[in-house]
Amino acid sequence: MNAISSPRGLADVCERSPSYVRAIAPYQPGKPISELARELGLKEESIVKLASNENPLGASPKALEAMYAALEEVSRYPDGNGFELRMALSEKYEVPAERIVLGNGSNDVLEMAAHAFLAPGATAVYSRHAFAVYPLATQATGATGIEVPARDFGHDLDAMARAIRKDTRVVFVANPNNPTGTWQAPDAVHAFLRKIPADVLLVLDEAYNEYLDSKLASASLKWLQEFPNLVVSRTFSKAYGLAGLRVGFAFAHPQVADLMNRVRQPFNVSNIAQSAAVAALADQDFVLRSRAHNEQEMRTVTAGLKRLGLTWIPSFANFVSFKVPKAAEVYQCLLGQGVIVRPISGYGMPEYLRVTVGTGTENSRFLAALEAALAKLR
């Protein structure tokens, strides 16, 4: 029997999957370099991928060293409680370890929050153009999502507070948000926390926190004492440069953390990932270099967009979404030149493309390819 035929009973078995699972539209990741290389017959080294908001400086050499050392232990299960990493996070962020939950990427902690607090009959509130995982994680629990219209592409926190209903259990806020790069000032987020009902969990997703200028830094960890309904999620995937390892973490009230841990896979963060994350955390110079590089190259990219007569949404993260005529065709034309960016029509932004800030060379390649695409499609 080949894989294409439908064996007897397949349709029946699939129909046993809850309708809300069958209705999920899977997450669309950025196109992998290897896939484009296969499609175009190109060498992988010749392809520039600016589609997944990865760190163009790679990973901290100290994290790489820790990974090589951890390979020796690969036959053993990791520490399921992530003791060392939670202690290191506790020390760095001055938050007790009992308030820290580890995830297989911060995606995992977002899903844990959804699984621990949502169920059929409940609702979750999030903004239009917000990170795609919020509706996905909501739908996977059988809960219903309430999408609130955005204001200037950013979260309209007043409207989100008004959208909360009696059956709302979770509100997701991304700060900065992906794919818009928009940001809410700490005062506004604090006011939002004071406004929402105390029994509604605010999942504050700060995946791009390390890219914020220190003057704009989040104050969210200080609010944990005051608001037991606050979960702050962070990641090692962005400024820490460890996207492929999958390590994220969340801060929450110990009892909320306990509930999230109940739905967590026992060994969700590998021993290699835990060791690398401890070393990455200790290398704050690398994080600062990554931020400085991003600031400088963000200026190069936006100056290039301006030169090409394009507009963009001012971004507080390591990517920028720009408006371009015939966005889908421009995307294809960029692919043809070995440059991968991210179409965001799935985010309700069909006239925009999102580009990650890369190295100086990658950004030049992107801008030259974009100029060629615009000339071709004009």
Ligand SMILES: Cc1ncc(COP(=O)(O)O)c(C=O)c1O
């Ligand atoms: C806003 C936001 N949150 C969370 C994530 C998840 O990242 P990870 O699972 O790699 O930590 C991303 C990834 O792009 C993101 O953009």
